[in-house]
Amino acid sequence: MRKNIVAGNWKMNKTLQEGVELAKGVEAALNERTPNCDVIIGTPFIHLATIAATVDTKKLGVSAENCADKVSGAYTGEVSAAMVASTGAEYVILGHSERRAYYGETAEILKEKVLLALANNLKVIFCIGEVLEEREAGKEFDVVKAQIEESLFNLSAEDWSKIILAYEPVWAIGTGKTATAEQAQEMHAFIRKTVAEKYGEEVAEATSILYGGSCKPSNAKELFANKDVDGGLIGGASLDVEQFMGIVDAF
Ligand code: 13P
Numbered sequence: 492m493r494k495n496i497v498a499g500n501w502k503m504n505k506t507l508q509e510g511v512e513l514a515k516g517v518e519a520a521l522n523e524r525t526p527n528c529d530v531i532i533g534t535p536f537i538h539l540a541t542i543a544a545t546v547d548t549k550k551l552g553v554s555a556e557n558c559a560d561k562v563s564g565a566y567t568g569e570v571s572a573a574m575v576a577s578t579g580a581e582y583v584i585l586g587h588s589e590r591r592a593y594y595g596e597t598a599e600i601l602k603e604k605v606l607l608a609l610a611n612n613l614k615v616i617f618c619i620g621e622v623l624e625e626r627e628a629g630k631e632f633d634v635v636k637a638q639i640e641e642s643l644f645n646l647s648a649e650d651w652s653k654i655i656l657a658y659e660p661v662w663a664i665g666t667g668k669t670a671t672a673e674q675a676q677e678m679h680a681f682i683r684k685t686v687a688e689k690y691g692e693e694v695a696e697a698t699s700i701l702y703g704g705s706c707k708p709s710n711a712k713e714l715f716a717n718k719d720v721d722g723g724l725i726g727g728a729s730l731d732v733e734q735f736m737g738i739v740d741a742f
Pocket of ligand 1: 666704728
């Protein structure tokens with residue numbers, strides 16, 4: 492059966508020293524409990540190697556927040572999937588709405604990134620989600636379906652065992668405005684149906700679909716109680732051990 496997962500996305504926060512402290516704090520808190528979910532932290536590139544060497548990555552997964560769409564070469568400032576994998580990180584977040592909106596990441600670019608991540612044995616946390624105007628125009632299902640189709644439907648059924656989806660309605664990210672449990676469940680069920688139509692029930696049932704967008708200890712339980720919500724991708728609340736653990740404990 493599919494896994495429940497709580498993953499943090501630190502975004503562009505924390506110096507290396509602060510990040511190591513936070514990772515150690517999360518690991519210590521995990522050692523005090525038996526979580527009913529996998530726990531992952533997504534950190535800036537520059538933290539990855541140190542954090543992956545510091546924590547027990549079997550207990551606390553480590554993820555990059557991005558990787559390049561090229562194998563290697565003259566791409567100043569870029570970080571390849573192979574480099575990410577070489578740090579000991581096991582996951583990479585791709586397609587985050589902030590990458591799509593601020594760094595011009597198109598469906599085509601993301602398709603390349605996913606292929607390179609998988610070729611380097613990384614598991615991909617792939618983000619999808621509509622902006623407010625799209626929801627207000629009733630286009631949220633079309634938008635999300637297209638995001639999945641355009642970047643992931645070239646993959647094999649076997650590849651899908653390494654794909655985790657994260658539905659992050661852009662209007663809920665960092666706004667304090669969470670999707671209701673009903674809105675999340677409705678979209679997650681739609682996403683699972685979309686995957687099932689292409690790859691069959693078995694692949695769809697095995698795919699973890701996380702919710703992201705102002706997820707907090709106070710609303711995580713209600714969100715995670717839904718049949719098709721298999722956990723969360725957490726921004727702001729992942730920067731604090733107590734808050735992050737409050738979400739882990741919702742399972
Ligand atoms: P917040 O939890 O800060 O709303 O961010 C969600 C997110 O974008 C996680 O990737």
